[in-house]
């Protein structure tokens with residue numbers, strides 16, 4: 088008790104200090120930037136301002152803002168310096184890019200001119216080999232090729248992922264009572280987690296071991312967006328412990344599998360890894376942890392954002408319904424029949440909704456890359472060791488590139504509309520490190536939406552807007568009131 092009270096007091100103090108520091112750190116530079124007219128003094132570096140000694144402009148960059156905006160930090164500096172400007176983040180020189188050409192250039196030249204960069208505390212939490220955070224180590228490359236070549240394969244997407252997602256979503260969503268209030272964020276997280284651990288480990292929802300693993304992943308996930316202070320009781324500290332527990336649980340599954348020799352009949356990923364890879368047990372465990380954390384969090388945010396945007400766009404919901412009913416063919420007695428892979432491939436408008444959700448909601452706001460050599464671009468010099476933030480959000484919300492960028496308009500993606508140059512759209516990154524889970528994320532989102540729109544209408548039960556912190560979150564978990572749709576779709 089005492090201990091947790093002390094921790095709460097400490098947390099409150101930290102909050103207070105954070106507020107005071109933000110005032111000094113964010114307001115003063117803003118005034119400075121508005122009052123002065125001095126352009127950057129370095130000749131070949133992009134123009135910019137490097138902020139305060141040591142912390143630079145880190146806190147300004149990380150100030151939370153609505154997910155559907157690029158934030159004051161970017162807006163103010165873009166209008167002052169242009170789409171490419173220099174700054175100082177996390178104790179080092181950095182270049183911010185809201186320029187789609189520079190972003191493409193950086194991402195395409197990863198491994199040649201640039202490498203991934205992650206802050207130390209996140210590397211420590213996720214592990215250097217983590218598939219979700221893309222470091223450049225050899226083990227990471229090996230992990231990535233295994234995931235692409237054996238887990239997220241086309242054949243696995245078309246069979247087990249499609250079937251499992253269908254079963255899990257159906258069970259979860261049809262269990263909601265007419266008129267009840269549900270948290271979409273929690274439901275989407277549960278859905279993703281259940282599908283992934285089923286495919287990776289043959290673990291079923293509701294079993295004791297699965298629920299234990301779920302709790303550890305929740306703690307682990309919280310650590311990623313916490314203040315990186317490692318003392319007993321801190322969120323970051325609990326996340327580091329959760330990480331150990333996750334590894335232990337997966338190792339246990341692995342050892343049971345080897346002991347009972349059950350892997351022969353199972354078509355799951357861990358079985359494949361045991362048979363076909365030369366990875367050590369710790370590595371297998373590490374790899375599966377990475378897959379779960381990478382896909383669960385991002386894809387559940389994508390699903391939640393889609394449902395959030397759709398609520399204010401009833402025309403899109405209607406069109407989705409029609410498309411999904413058509414894709415499953417005629418309804419049977421127990422409702423619509425199962426969505427097949429061919430049916431899924433015909434969901435063009437659904438893909439428009441997913442793209443538009445990614446553009447406006449920005450699950451991944453920026454990536455950080457580090458120049459491994461000195462690079463010239465558009466007359467600027469990017470010095471060796473300098474980090475470049477490829478700010479996708481700033482591009483996706485640029486009114487010169489996307490008409491009325493603040494409007495949720497899935498129709499802009501229809502090929503016939505001619506409104507989009509898709510190469511300005513980089514929700515999944517790009518180049519050699521394009522997110523390997525992109526197709527998986529689209530499939531899971533489509534299936535969740537499928538069951539939701541064919542069964543319910545929904546209305547938000549509480550005001551809850553997505554906030555970027557910079558991780559995108561709904562503070563209240565996106566609570567919605569669901570109403571059975573049977574009367575309106577029959």
Ligand SMILES: *[C@@H]1O[C@H](CO)[C@@H](O)[C@H](O)[C@H]1NC(C)=O
Pocket residue numbers: 237362363
């Ligand atoms: C995995 O190994 C088994 C037997 O060792 C083999 O039959 C199978 O084709 C391999 N699978 C892949 C995807 O390489």
Ligand SMILES: *[C@@H]1O[C@H](CO)[C@@H](O)[C@H](O)[C@H]1NC(C)=O
Pocket residue numbers: 435438439442500501502509512514515
């Ligand atoms: C959605 O975006 C992807 C790029 O990530 C693009 O290839 C695809 O054509 C877009 N889909 C639609 C329906 O516009």
